[in-house]
Amino acid sequence: KTCILIGAPVDSGKRRKGCLMGPDAYRTAGLAEALTDLGHGLIDRGNLAPAQVEVPAPSNPAVHELARTVGWTKTLMAAATEAMGEGFPIFLGGDHSLSLGSVAGVAAHAKAVGRPLFVLWLDAHTDYHTPDTTDSGNLHGTPLGYVTGREGFSAFPPLPAIVPGENICLMGIRSVDRAENEALQGSGMTVHDMRDIDENGIARPLAAFLERVRAANGLLHVSLDVDFLDPSVAPAVGTTVPGGATVREAHLVMEHLHDSGLVCSLDLVELNPFLDERGRTAKLMVDLAASLMGRRVFDRPTRSF
Numbered sequence: 629k630t631c632i633l634i635g636a637p638v639d640s641g642k643r644r645k646g647c648l649m650g651p652d653a654y655r656t657a658g659l660a661e662a663l664t665d666l667g668h669g670l671i672d673r674g675n676l677a678p679a680q681v682e683v684p685a686p687s688n689p690a691v692h693e694l695a696r697t698v699g700w701t702k703t704l705m706a707a708a709t710e711a712m713g714e715g716f717p718i719f720l721g722g723d724h725s726l727s728l729g730s731v732a733g734v735a736a737h738a739k740a741v742g743r744p745l746f747v748l749w750l751d752a753h754t755d756y757h758t759p760d761t762t763d764s765g766n767l768h769g770t771p772l773g774y775v776t777g778r779e780g781f782s783a784f785p786p787l788p789a790i791v792p793g794e795n796i797c798l799m800g801i802r803s804v805d806r807a808e809n810e811a812l813q814g815s816g817m818t819v820h821d822m823r824d825i826d827e828n829g830i831a832r833p834l835a836a837f838l839e840r841v842r843a844a845n846g847l848l849h850v851s852l853d854v855d856f857l858d859p860s861v862a863p864a865v866g867t868t869v870p871g872g873a874t875v876r877e878a879h880l881v882m883e884h885l886h887d888s889g890l891v892c893s894l895d896l897v898e899l900n901p902f903l904d905e906r907g908r909t910a911k912l913m914v915d916l917a918a919s920l921m922g923r924r925v926f927d928r929p930t931r932s933f
């Protein structure tokens with residue numbers, strides 16, 4: 629594959645600063661080398677900057693940095709659609725508000741080639757707010773609301789293609805706000821919270837979702853939030869929630885995603901290098917991306933479930 633690194637130093641999706649250093653932390657941790665070692669081609673587009681836009685005042689006064697996040701969405705949507713025509717985009721975040729643009733842009737590409745887009749959301753949070761329902765006002769909590777076509781995003785670019793809730797699977801969930809909980813009921817999305825993963829493991833729910841993607845001849849976008857992982861192994865994130873995925877669970881997900889051959893694009897989000905310990909979180913994220921792109925401990929025959 630030709631991997632296209634798209635630096636998205638988005639820091640407007642929440643109040644705590646630091647995610648703007650994420651793209652360079654991934655580069656420092658050896659992401660490009662890991663991918664070329666696996667035999668992939670590599671294009672690094674450098675770090676993008678948000679479009680300058682003007683927006684009306686948000687109806688919810690809590691909303692933080694609306695114009696900047698709208699500008700990023702515009703820029704990243706275009707970058708995503710373009711990169712999909714050339715290779716396998718990897719969005720180096722930046723906070724999770726970058727996914728308003730990356731997912732919408734990938735969805736536009738999927739529509740253009742006539743295939744349904746599926747999304748795997750690996751996160752402690754459901755990120756299903758709208759600018760009207762968020763209490764924190766942090767727009768990194770809204771990307772799934774936007775891409776599924778919820779109301780309240782009139783300041784944002786019109787969605788080129790809605791991702792149906794039925795095509796979205798969330799894993800690792802352990803923090804859901806009340807307003808999200810209510811909206812999730814009718815959303816059609818599949819939510820595997822940590823209790824579910826404790827009871828059933830992570831491989832089987834994933835296999836069931838991948839089977840659906842395959843049956844629909846779909847494209848699969850993966851959005852990996854650092855806080856999917858347990859904070860004891862991935863401390864470099866502003867929104868830690870105890871009880872997350874282990875290193876092995878996360879690698880297993882990535883290995884199965886690789887073996888499926890279905891993944892077309894990836895977000896690496898919410899890394900805040902200011903909070904890291906000697907780069908360990910950045911390195912773990914690079915290792916997980918490498919597993920997704922084909923790194924394996926030894927060559928054994930591919931197993932299917």
Ligand code: ARG
Pocket residue numbers: 724725753755757762763764765766768769804805853855867898
């Ligand atoms: N639900 C909370 C909020 O809206 C937390 C969102 C965290 N999102 C994230 N991408 N880390 O503020």
Ligand code: MN
Pocket residue numbers: 724751753755768853898
């Ligand atoms: Mn998130």
Ligand code: MN
Pocket residue numbers: 751752753853855856867898
């Ligand atoms: Mn999160």
